[in-house]
Amino acid sequence: MHWVADRTGWLSSTAAFQTPVSDGLVVAFGLCFVLVAGAVVAWHRRNERSESVQETDRDSVSRRAVETAVLTNEERVLRLLESNGGRMRQSHIVEATEWSKSKVSMLLSEMESEGMISKLRVGRENIISKPGFEPEAVATEAQATGGIKSTTRKSKKDKLREAAAKAGSHGH
Numbered sequence: 799m800h801w802v803a804d805r806t807g808w809l810s811s812t813a814a815f816q817t818p819v820s821d822g823l824v825v826a827f828g829l830c831f832v833l834v835a836g837a838v839v840a841w842h843r844r845n846e847r848s849e850s851v852q853e854t855d856r857d858s859v860s861r862r863a864v865e866t867a868v869l870t871n872e873e874r875v876l877r878l879l880e881s882n883g884g885r886m887r888q889s890h891i892v893e894a895t896e897w898s899k900s901k902v903s904m905l906l907s908e909m910e911s912e913g914m915i916s917k918l919r920v921g922r923e924n925i926i927s928k929p930g931f932e933p934e935a936v937a938t939e940a941q942a943t944g945g946i947k948s949t950t951r952k953s954k955k956d957k958l959r960e961a962a963a964k965a966g967s968h969g970h
Contacts, residue, residue: 871905872914876928879915884931888917888924 869877878894879886892902906926909915916932918925925933 872909875905875909875926876914879926879928879931885925885927885933888926891926 874895875891878891882890888902888906891906892899895902897905906915906917906924910917913929916927916929918927918933927933
């Protein structure tokens with residue numbers, strides 16, 4: 799052990815243990831401690847945020863599940879239409895509800911026959927509208943005929959019956 803005089807003139811044995819190498823190790827250990835502590839704090843905060851986001855997601859999913867469980871299929875479609883300005887494409891209804899195309903098609907046909915919605919064929923797709931939100935051409939025709947025109951195509955039987963009825967009325 800080395801005895802070294804400090805600034806005040808007293809002899810000190812601790813001065814022998816302080817070397818430039820040991821000072822560097824203390825600083826290195828101190829930096830490592832600060833980095834590890836910072837990483838732990840950051841990890842903890844990130845987990846708290848992700849847990850709160852997951853809880854929020856779970857809450858909104860469960861709220862939607864309760865809403866859709868309480869609503870009838872018709873009410874769900876009507877709400878979709880309301881939230882989309884009163885009309886939307888049939889394919890978007892399929893996507894939004896995650897129902898099959900055939901289920902949506904059958905439901906919309908029932909709703910149309912009950913006057914809850916109108917369907918307008920545009921190319922290969924249907925535009926579904928709440929009453930009063932039909933595109934101009936459909937709204938004008940609905941006012942002229944006093945109701946909403948159905949876009950359901952006539953079956954061959956219906957066309958044959960109409961042709962027979964016309965032929966019968968012309969023959970007499």
